[in-house]
Amino acid sequence: GENVEQHPSTLSVQEGDSAVIKCTYSDSASNYFPWYKQELGKRPQLIIDIRSNVGEKKDQRIAVTLNKTAKHFSLHITETQPEDSAVYFCAAPGSSSASKIIFGSGTRLSIRP
Amino acid sequence: DTAVSQTPKYLVTQMGNDKSIKCEQNLGHDTMYWYKQDSKKFLKIMFSYNNKELIINETVPNRFSPKSPDKAHLNLHINSLELGDSAVYFCASSLGGTSGGETQYFGPGTRLLVL
Numbered sequence: 001g002e003n004v005e006q007h008p009s010t011l012s013v014q015e016g017d018s019a020v021i022k023c024t025y026s027d028s029a030s031n032y033f034p035w036y037k038q039e040l041g042k043r044p045q046l047i048i049d050i051r052s053n054v055g056e057k058k059d060q061r062i063a064v065t066l067n068k069t070a071k072h073f074s075l076h077i078t079e080t081q082p083e084d085s086a087v088y089f090c091a092a093p094g095s096s097s098a099s100k101i102i103f104g105s106g107t108r109l110s111i112r113p
Numbered sequence: 114d115t116a117v118s119q120t121p122k123y124l125v126t127q128m129g130n131d132k133s134i135k136c137e138q139n140l141g142h143d144t145m146y147w148y149k150q151d152s153k154k155f156l157k158i159m160f161s162y163n164n165k166e167l168i169i170n171e172t173v174p175n176r177f178s179p180k181s182p183d184k185a186h187l188n189l190h191i192n193s194l195e196l197g198d199s200a201v202y203f204c205a206s207s208l209g210g211t212s213g214g215e216t217q218y219f220g221p222g223t224r225l226l227v228l
Binding site for chain 2: 031032034045089102103106108
C-alpha cells in the first residue's frame with residue numbers, strides 16, 4: 001500500500017543546533033523523495049530532493065540521506081536559524097500513478113532564539 | 114509574474130452553497146493537482162489532470178467536481194458545501210513526465226470557511 005510516516009510531529013531546537021526529521025515509506029519501488037517547506041500561511045515549496053540512485057545529497061545547510069534497504073530517509077538541517085521555523089513535509093511516489101506523491105504528516109519545526 | 118495562481122484567496126460561505134475555485138499555471142506544465150490541507154496540516158491529494166485528462170481521482174465526495182478546460186487551467190467546483198469542507202485548498206502543477214519524481218509547484222492556496 002501507499003504510506004509515508006513522518007516523525008516527529010513537532011520539534012523545537014536552539015538556534016545554531018541541528019534538526020533531524022525522519023520518514024519511512026512502504027513501497028520498495030519508490031525512487032524519488034522530495035522535502036517541502038511550508039512557512040506559516042504560505043504554500044509548500046520544494047527545498048531538496050533525492051533519487052534512489054544516491055544515498056545522500058547536500059545543499060548548503062540542508063542535507064537528505066536515504067536508506068533504501070530500511071526504506072527510510074531523513075532531512076538534516078545544520079546551524080539552524082529563525083527562518084528555518086516552518087512545517088516540513090517529506091513525500092514519496094504513490095504506487096498507483098507516476099504523477100502521484102504521498103505526503104508525510106508534517107513536522108512543525110520551531111527555532112528557539 | 115506568478116507561476117501558479119488561484120482565485121479566490123479567501124472564501125467564506127454558508128453551508129449548502131455551491132462555490133468554485135480557479136487555478137491557472139503559466140509554467141507550460143502538463144499535469145495539475147488539487148490538494149486539501151486540513152487544520153492539522155495534512156496535505157491530501159484529491160485530483161490530478163494530465164493534459165486535460167483525469168488521471169488521479171482519490172476518494173473524494175462526488176460533491177467535488179474538477180474541470181480542466183485546457184492544460185493551463187484546473188478548476189474545482191464544490192456543491193452543497195458542508196462544515197467539514199473548511200480547509201485550505203492548494204492547486205499544484207508539475208511537468209507531467211511518465212517516470213515520476215517531479216517537483217510540484219503549489220499555488221498560494223484558497224482558504225475556505227463554511228459557516
